[in-house]
Amino acid sequence: MTRVFNFSPGPATLPEAVLRKAAEEMMDWRGSGMSVMEMSHRGKEFISIHAQAEADLRELMGIPANYKVLFMQGGAIGENAIVPMNLIGRTGSADYVITGDWSKKSIKEAKTYGKANVAASGEAGKFTSIPPRSEWKLDPNASYVHICSNETIGGVEYHWTPDTGGVPLVADMSSNILSRPIDVSKYGLIYAGAQKNMGPSGVTVVIVRDDLIGHALPITPSAFDYKQQADNDSMYNTPPTYAIYIAGLVYQHVKSLGGLAAMEAHNKAKAAVLYNYLDNSSFYSNPVAPADRSLMNVPFKLKDDALDEAFLKGAQAKGMVQLKGHRSVGGMRASIYNAMSIEGVKALVAYMQEFEKQHG
Numbered sequence: 275m276t277r278v279f280n281f282s283p284g285p286a287t288l289p290e291a292v293l294r295k296a297a298e299e300m301m302d303w304r305g306s307g308m309s310v311m312e313m314s315h316r317g318k319e320f321i322s323i324h325a326q327a328e329a330d331l332r333e334l335m336g337i338p339a340n341y342k343v344l345f346m347q348g349g350a351i352g353e354n355a356i357v358p359m360n361l362i363g364r365t366g367s368a369d370y371v372i373t374g375d376w377s378k379k380s381i382k383e384a385k386t387y388g389k390a391n392v393a394a395s396g397e398a399g400k401f402t403s404i405p406p407r408s409e410w411k412l413d414p415n416a417s418y419v420h421i422c423s424n425e426t427i428g429g430v431e432y433h434w435t436p437d438t439g440g441v442p443l444v445a446d447m448s449s450n451i452l453s454r455p456i457d458v459s460k461y462g463l464i465y466a467g468a469q470k471n472m473g474p475s476g477v478t479v480v481i482v483r484d485d486l487i488g489h490a491l492p493i494t495p496s497a498f499d500y501k502q503q504a505d506n507d508s509m510y511n512t513p514p515t516y517a518i519y520i521a522g523l524v525y526q527h528v529k530s531l532g533g534l535a536a537m538e539a540h541n542k543a544k545a546a547v548l549y550n551y552l553d554n555s556s557f558y559s560n561p562v563a564p565a566d567r568s569l570m571n572v573p574f575k576l577k578d579d580a581l582d583e584a585f586l587k588g589a590q591a592k593g594m595v596q597l598k599g600h601r602s603v604g605g606m607r608a609s610i611y612n613a614m615s616i617e618g619v620k621a622l623v624a625y626m627q628e629f630e631k632q633h634g
């Protein structure tokens with residue numbers, strides 16, 4: 275068996291130990307005689323898997339008791355509608371900070387459900403930096419302030435938590451959740467699709483403060499009403515059971531590695547290898563302001579985009595895949611989530627050096 279270094283932005287590489295454990299337990303989960311896929315979500319086996327996953331996520335992120343953890347479906351794009359459906363009815367408006375493609379999508383969707391204001395935007399600078407907090411125009415009457423904590427396409431990440439006063443902060447953390455410790459109490463709501471940093475696609479984690487539950491617009495489908503889900507332990511409808519199981523194995527794995535502080539050290543070390551090389555090369559470039567660079571998604575361009583195809587082909591031949599940049603920005607993108615090893619990043623940089631020597 276050969277495994278590639280998979281730089282996919284998502285669904286993304288998973289820890290080998292997790293995949294091995296899932297393979298081991300595939301036919302018979304811990305003496306139950308069933309695969310997790312075959313279990314009733316109401317049975318004691320799955321209820322224990324679900325409870326353990328929630329407990330481990332609470333422990334890893336230090337989630338306070340006055341927050342619910344929901345395992346939902348619909349992905350982060352689904353949450354772009356589900357969040358305003360549940361939250362915007364409190365005052366009728368919300369503030370959005372626009373830092374790239376994903377936050378642009380979020381505000382566009384929100385406009386269907388209420389008044390969504392642009393509080394700040396990095397568009398004038400082509401989304402290469404996060405607008406400083408001092409420039410945000412926040413409405414104290416907004417139901418919430420929405421940010422995307424890591425723009426997966428542009429490679430721009432918040433390395434600070436905005437203070438939004440009494441207005442709840444909502445964050446799309448799809449591509450940097452579990453990458454470092456955060457203070458959950460500074461957020462009203464956090465949502466994240468699992469398929470970047472914590473599992474397979476199919477499950478969306480929503481961490482929501484109790485007082486924000488119970489304000490859904492009357493049009494909200496019951497399966498997407500946080501109150502219905504919270505009152506039913508995320509089992510109002512059948513949850514994505516297998517995806518929750520794998521996410522649970524990822525949580526156990528991250529715990530065994532030392533938790534989120536260890537992830538942060540690992541992620542900083544990996545990103546430094548790549549950014550240091552990019553900054554010392556005149557052949558490759560990354561446009562993002564150093565203070566706002568993502569530790570998870572590193573977009574870069576070659577000096578001449580006519581070389582892109584040769585670069586990708588050569589990478590593939592060396593077992594490095596999914597490096598093509600998003601179609602909206604072109605160039606390359608290396609996604610280096612928790613499960614990417616430092617060896618993978620070093621192999622990429624060695625290849626980039628070799629390619630630069632040949633074509634620079």
Ligand SMILES: *Cc1c(COP(=O)(O)O)cnc(C)c1O
Nearest residue numbers: 349350351352376426448449467
């Ligand atoms: C991947 C991603 C999404 C989209 O997730 P879906 O599962 O396709 O809904 C949204 N926001 C961010 C920040 C992402 O990285």
